[in-house]
Structures are given as structure tokens and as C-alpha cells.
Amino acid sequence: MKHPAAVALPILAAAALAGCGSSSKTASTPPAAPPAGPSSSSTPAASAPATGGLTVTMQNLAYAPSTINAKVGQTITFVNRDTPPHNVTHVSGPSFTASPTLSTGASFKLKLTKAGTISYFCSIHPFMKGTIVVA
Ligand SMILES: [Cu+2]
Numbered sequence: 001m002k003h004p005a006a007v008a009l010p011i012l013a014a015a016a017l018a019g020c021g022s023s024s025k026t027a028s029t030p031p032a033a034p035p036a037g038p039s040s041s042s043t044p045a046a047s048a049p050a051t052g053g054l055t056v057t058m059q060n061l062a063y064a065p066s067t068i069n070a071k072v073g074q075t076i077t078f079v080n081r082d083t084p085p086h087n088v089t090h091v092s093g094p095s096f097t098a099s100p101t102l103s104t105g106a107s108f109k110l111k112l113t114k115a116g117t118i119s120y121f122c123s124i125h126p127f128m129k130g131t132i133v134v135a
Contacts, residue, residue: 053077056130058086058102058122063130071135072115078108086122093118094134 054074057064059081070076078088080102088099088108094116099108101124112134122128 055079057081058128061125061128063122063128066129067131067133069133069135070112072112074112076110076112076132078102078110080104080106085124086128087124088120088130089123091119091121091129093132098123 054068054070054076056068056076056078058078061082061084063078068076078099080086081104083104085101085103087101088110090096090098094112094114096110096118099110102108110132112132115134118132118134120130120132
């Protein structure tokens with residue numbers, strides 16, 4: 001007569017082997033993630049000013065500040081806070097294209113691409129003068 005256990009034993013052994021094999025597969029360690037290095041984040045130099053952009057306001061028929069210090073790569077935004085219209089017209093120094101006429105609340109962005117001292121004025125009110133010192 002046959003013992004049923006003798007038949008069942010190889011099946012159990014095969015199942016145990018299969019289970020062992022599959023479990024060892026899932027247990028394999030995934031590739032380690034690169035450690036988060038502190039050097040990846042750029043920290044601004046402490047000596048550099050935090051000003052990314054500068055603003056010159058047109059108010060009371062004058063530019064404020066009338067002289068502004070900037071660096072190559074910075075952008076100056078001119079904002080008309082006055083009632084009469086104004087513009088920004090090149091006089092001397094590194095050249096730029098004059099702004100359109102700026103009505104109240106309008107603004108004009110001037111990107112500084114060259115070092116030098118820019119003199120500008122408002123052609124509508126020629127007594128309105130300003131200077132940008134670009135380092
Ligand atoms: Cu003006």
C-alpha cells in the first residue's frame with residue numbers, strides 16, 4: 001500500500017524551495033540612493049548684496065534716487081509715480097534703447113549689460129536727469 005505522505009513530501013519540498021527562491025529575490029537590496037550632499041545647494045556669498053533688481057521711481061519731476069549703483073546683469077525698473085508722463089532717454093555712457101513714454105503707474109525695465117556710467121534724462125522734462133553707475 002502507498003503512503004500519501006510519501007507523495008506529498010516532494011511537493012512540499014518543491015514549494016519550500018520555490019518560496020525560498022522568490023523570497024531571496026525580493027530580499028535583494030535595491031541600489032542605494034545617493035546621499036543628499038550639502039554641497040549640491042548653492043549658497044550666496046555673504047559679501048554679495050542680495051539685490052537682484054533695482055528700482056528708480058519717477059516722482060515730483062525727478063528720478064529717485066537720481067544716482068544709483070548697480071552691477072552688470074542687474075535690471076533697473078523705472079516706475080512712474082508722478083502725474084505727468086516721463087521717459088528714460090540715453091544721454092551718455094553704455095547705450096540703451098529709450099523707454100516709451102511712461103504714463104502714471106507704468107514701468108520700464110532696463111537690463112544692464114555693460115559696465116560704465118550711464119547718464120539719462122527725461123526728454124519731456126529735460127531738467128530731469130539721472131545717473132546709473134554700473135560696476
Ligand atoms: Cu518727465
